[in-house]
Amino acid sequence: MTFKKLIIAASAALTLSTQVVAEELKFASFTPPFHTINASVIEKLNADVSAATNGSLTVRGYHGGELGAGPAEQYVRVLQGAADLSWGLPGYTSSQFGKTMIAELPGAIPEDMPGYEALWRAYDKHLSGEFPATKPLALWTSEPNIFIMRNKVIRTPADLAGLKIRVAGxxxxxxxxxxxxxxxQMPASQIYNAMQTGLIDGVITGASTLRDFKLDEVADSLTLGAPLGRLTFYTVLNAGVYNDLNAEQKAAIDAASGLGLSKSAEDAWLQTAKEALEVARADSANTIVELTDAEKAAFTKAVSGVVQSYVKSVDGAGALAAMQGK
Structure with missing residues (x-):
């Protein structure tokens, strides 16, 4: 064999070796590629992990339920190995995440406090048991929830009497x-049709859904300022998959996840919500209600017993205190 042929053979062997060593983590997403999760979590995670491992570990997003339909099945999808990673809302399987969902309650986390910081403060001692067989890479909250309605304008709690309101959890x-x-209760992906057909009158959720789920096309009234809490989210990696990574790859995952990735997600949700509200305000077909302090007080009074009752029901006093930094 000539020297040139040896070089070619060696190069081919090296390429094959690299292909064998390189590993792709499959990230399941039930939303389309334009959703806020893509750039803020999936693409960021891939960029950071790939750079830290010189490409030996990458993350690829599979969007629109490509790895399996059903937003409520995201966590199970990771446990069963259909995906290595996924993201979801604890509210879709509320019974699993009793303490985590304390963060969603009105006033549980002050509006000026980052939700992701609150969740991570409570994680090790109070929330970790709600994430079996996975390694959470990001925990974060949405922008404050608002009322997004069709053919109904909400100014007082009495305006909601008898209405069908979609909730996440x-x-x-x-x-x-x-x-x-x-x-x-239904996944966000079903809201559009449910609102369009009159199955529901409106929804309690964040303004980011106006863009991420195109609710701006079916809603015509927004009420801002009521104490409606936030939504919580997670991104998890199969624990077995993580344990099988080599030391360099584990270190890359560790460095790319946690508070930094969570902040990226929460900041992105806030920015999407801000931009979506600007568009909604500019549309003369929409009615935008911004509650006065007196009007807010009526809503606050109506939900005054909800937080204490829920926290007690999940034995969550310690988790709530940790979230609030107490």
Whole structure:
């Protein structure tokens, strides 16, 4: 064999070796690629991990339920190995995340306090047991929830009496019930059709959904300022997959996750919400209600017992105190 052929053979062997060593983590997402999660978590995680490992470990997003349909099944999808990573809302499987969802309650986390910091403060001692067989890479909250309505304008709790209001999970359901509304739990991906067809009258959620789920196309009234809490989110990695990584890859995952990745997600949600609200305000077809302090007080009074009742039901006093930095 000539020297040139030896070089070619060696190069081919090296390429094959690199291909064998390189590993791709599959990140399942139930939303389309334009959703806020993509740039703020999936692409960021890939860029950081790939750079730290010289490409031996990458993260690839599989969008729109490509690895399996069903937003509520995201956590199970990781446990079963259909995906290595996924993101989701604890509210979709509320019974699993009883203490984590304390963060969603009105006033549980002050509006000027970053939600991701509150969640991580409580994680080790109070929340870790709610994330079995996974390694959480990011925990964060949304922008403050608002009322997003179709053909209904909300100014007082009485305006909600008898209305069907979509909620993400158990905590928001208790809030809706306190206002006299009928809570209807469903994933965000189903809101558009449910609102368009009149199955629901509106939704308690963040303004980012106006863009991420195109709710601006079916809603015509927004009420801002009511004490409606926030949503919580997670990104998790299969613990077995993490344990099988080599030391360099584990270090890369560790460095790319935690508070930094959580902040990236929460900041992105806030920015999407801000931009979506600007667009909504500019649309003359929309009614935008910004509650006065007196009007807010009526809503606050209506939900005054919800927080204490829920926290007690999940034995969550310690978790709440940790979230609040007490």
């Amino acid at each position: 158990a905590t928001a359901a208790k809030v809706a019930s306190a206002f006299g509304a009928t809570p209807v």
